[in-house]
Each structure stands twice: as structure tokens, then as C-alpha cells.
Amino acid sequence: MTPADAIARDLLAVGAVSLRPDAPFTWASGRLSPVYTDNRLLLSVPDVRDRVAKAFLGALQALGGHVDAVSGTATAGIPHGALLADRARLPFSYVRGAAKGHGRQNRIEGRVEAGQQVVLVEDLVSTGGSVLSAAEALREAGAEVAAVLAVFSYGFAEADQAFGTAGVPLVTLTDFAALARAAQETGALGPDAWAVLRDWRDDPAAWSVARGGAG
Template sequence: MTTAEAIARDLLDVEAVALRPDDPFTWASGRLSPVYTDNRLLLSVPDVRSRVAHAFFQALTELATPVDAVSATATAGIPHGALLANRAGLPFSYVRGEAKGHGRQNRVEGRVEPGQRVVLVEDLVSTGGSVLSAADALDDTGADVVAVLAVFSYGFAEAERAFEAAGVPLVTLTDFATLARAAQETGALGPDAWAVLREWRDDPAGWSVTRGGAA
């Protein structure tokens, strides 16, 4: 079993990813989705948390560019990023969704030096907008974001285009296609349901609108 397959099964086992093709979830944006992800649940299971941390470390060591520091997105990326930085013996920082409204009004918390090659850790990539915004904030400090590492990606074409345009490589421990295969193999997802999920992945906005949700 590959690392991606093992992590996908972990996501299903701890119910960090839930699949409901016939009873869609409503995301905070108002968009309807047959999938809901909460990777915070991985942190509550020690052996799973350890496997995820090890997989992140392996991904870090396999990057083409050496890394000087680890950063993470607030808030869900912080624990994964801190575990990775500790294992790698590297400095750690995190990036807020927006600058805080008091004190130094920082968006990047922790010391990031100009010229540092930084890997940015995220738990989930959907459209890529939030993590690429965090990458821009690190760029503003003079750092160089060499890659984004994430636990899971939905594999939206929109995200692929966004990362390509930004020139930032995206490395995920597992992805939606791998997870869907694992769900089928374990009986958690029937073959008819996969057709629904594939339709959603190919056009998430259109899928939501046709069912009464937001685009």
C-alpha cells in the first residue's frame, strides 16, 4: 500500500472525510458538497497523527529545493506544521488569515528572515485561494515559498490553475481520487456514488447550483 493510499484510509477511518452523495453538506460559503473534510480529527488519534507527521517529513526530504524553515496556515495547518518543523529541526512560523488588529498588526507570526526558503503547510486545499494568499504574505517578508505541503486536496481544476499561475508546487499526502478508490474498496462508497462524486469534482459550483446551493 502506498503512503497516499494509507493516509486516505486513515482519513476515512477517523471520519476526517465524510462522503454523502445523496445528502450534501453545506459549506460555509453556502456551496453544497457531497464531501466534508475536517482534518483536525487526525490529531486526536496518536498513531494516525504520527503517520501523517512522518509522511509530511518524507515529502519535505523529497523536495527538489532545500528548505530553511517551515510555516503553516492558521489555524488548521499550525499543528501539522509545528510537528513537521520539530521533526526536521527547522524554525517555525504561521500565517493568519488576515493581519491582527492590535499590537504589531502582524499577519505572519514568528521570525521569518528575508531569503529563507520556506515550505508552507496546509491541512486541506480546495480552490487554493487561502493558502496562496498565505504564500503571498510570506513573499512580502522576503522569504521564498518553495512548496505547499497539504494533507488532502479535492483535485479541483481551479486549484491546479491557481498553483500553476503562482509558480508554487503543491504536494499532497493524498487526494480525492485516491480516497474515492479507498472508499470503494472498503465498501464505504458504492460504484453509483462515485459517478456523483466525479461530477461534483469536475464542476463543484455547477453541481451545487443545480441542487439549490451557492455557486
Template sequence: SGIISPIYCDNRKILSYPKVRTFIRQEFAKLITAEFGAIDVIAGVATGAIAHGVLVAQDLGLPFVYVRSSKKEHGLSNQIEGVVESGQSVVVVEDLVSTGKSSLDAVKALRDTGCNVKGMVAIFTYDLETAKENFKKENCPLFTLTNYNALINYAHDKNFIRESDLNSLIQWREDPEKWGK
């Protein structure tokens, strides 16, 4: 997104912890079933959400594809890898949403092939107004397992951050473009 953030959530590390990875997979499966019902395909956004997407697709017994940020320059020049057909219903899995631009680029690529993208699930969102507006504009429901406010409040409650840090983190959330300037 290019936005300077005081916190970076490296969701790739989740893959190194089987219990956490299993929890994320199970919660994604429950969330997808509850919010979207029956679907045909799970799509992961490259690269951070590929593994999470594969895990949830396996759990739900569904095909999996992944979507690159752009078409490959060589080989088959695919932006979407795997088998997905026009008319199929798809839920996109993402690891993290900041502004939503790259996430929604994946949604657009799938819709351009004729897929019915029902929405997106993500592990984490910064919950920025820009992202909310972008998802609304693209008519793409977004559901996440957690968000920025939950993270900073938990960190504060567990004394990982001081009160002054919490105030600074709240200020960032209110105006990320001007924070730190």
C-alpha cells in the same frame, strides 16, 4: 472556498490519533526533504495546519511560523507569527486545499516579506482544476499526501459508499459549481 462539497475532510481530527498524527508528520518530513531539499523555515496556514506544521518543523529541526488569513486587528497586527526573515527559504504546510485561494494568500504574505517560498505540502486536495490553475499561476509547487480520487476509490473499495454514490461523487469532481443544482 464556498463550493458545496459532498465530502468534508476534517483533518483536525487527525490530531486526536497519535499513530495517524505520527504518520502524517513523518510523511510530510519525507515529502519536504525529497521535493524541496534544504529549507530554512516551515510555515503553517492558520488554523488547520498550525499543529501539523509544528510537528514537521520539530521533526526536521527547523523554525516554525504560522500565517493568518489577515492581519490581526489588535496587538502587534501581525499576519505572520514567529520569526522569519527576508531571503529565507520556506515550505508552507496546509491541511486541505480546495481552490487554493486561502493557501495561496499565505504564500503571498510570506513572499511579500521577502521569503523564498519553495512550495506547499498538504494532507489532502480535492484536486480541482481551479486549484491547479491557481498554484501554477502563482508558481507554487503543491505536493499532497492524498487526494479526492484516492479517497472516493478507497471508500468504494471498502464498501463505505455504493456505486451510485461513487458516480455522484465523480460528477461533483468534474463540475463542483453545478453539482447538486
């Protein structure tokens, strides 16, 4: 079993990934999806939380280059980023979705220095828009974004294109392919349901529109 398969099984075991092909979920964007992922649940299971933190540390070390600090996306990337920063003994900050509307009106909370090599931690990547916005905020503060580390990615082509255009490497602990394998091997997903998920994965916008959701 690969590390990605092991993490995928953890996601299923703790209920972080819900598969509902026949009654799709509605994402914040208005898109309909047969999958909903809530990686916050990983934090409630100490053994799983520890494995995810160790996997993030391994991913950080595998980057090879020098990293000065860790940052997390608000809010779901904050705990995973803080756990990684603690294990790596690195400074930690987090990036809000938008600048705070009062006080110093910060978007970045914590200290980020110009020229620092920063790893940005996210729990989930779908289209990549929100985490790449956070990466741009770090760049505007003078930092270099060495990579985005995420627990899980759906692996959409639009996300791959967005990360490529932004020039930001994306490293995930597990992904849709590993999740599909784990779901089939554990019996969490039958052949008919998998066919629905495969169609959705190939064109999530069209799948959503065909069922009355946003594209």
C-alpha cells in the same frame, strides 16, 4: 498500497472525511458538496498523527532543495506544520488569514527572514485561495515559498491553475482519487454514491448551483 492510499484510508478510518452524496454539506463559501473534510481529527489519533507527520517529513525531504523554515496556515495548518518543523529541526511560524486587529497587527506570527526558503503547510486544499494568500504574505515578508505541503487536495482544475499562476508547487499526501479508491475498496461508498461524487468532482460549481448552492 501506495502511501497516498494508506493516508486516504486513515482519513476514512478516523472519520476525517464524511461522504454524504444525498444530503450535501455547505462549505464556508456557500457551495454545496457531497464531501466534508476535517483533518483536525487526525490529531486526536496518535498512530495516525504520527504517520501523517512522517509522511510530511518524507515530502519535505523529497523536495530536494534547501529549506530554511516551516510555516503553517491558521488555523488547521498550524499543528501539522509545527509537528513537521519539530521533526525537521527547523524554525516555525504561522500565517493568519488576515492581519491581527490589535497589538503589532501581525499577519505572520513567528520570525520569517528575508531570503529564507519556506515550506508552507496546509491541511486541505480546495480552490487554493486561502493558502496562496498565505504564500503571498510570506513573499511580501521577503521569503521564498519552496512549496505548499497539504494532507489532502480535491484536485480541482481551478486549484491547479491557481498554483500554476502563482508559481508555487503543491505536494499533497493524498488526494481525491486515492480517497475514492479507499472508499470503494473498504465499502465506505457504493457505486451509486461514487457516481454522484464523480459528477461533483468534474464540475463542483455547477453541481452546487443545480442543488441551490453557490457557484
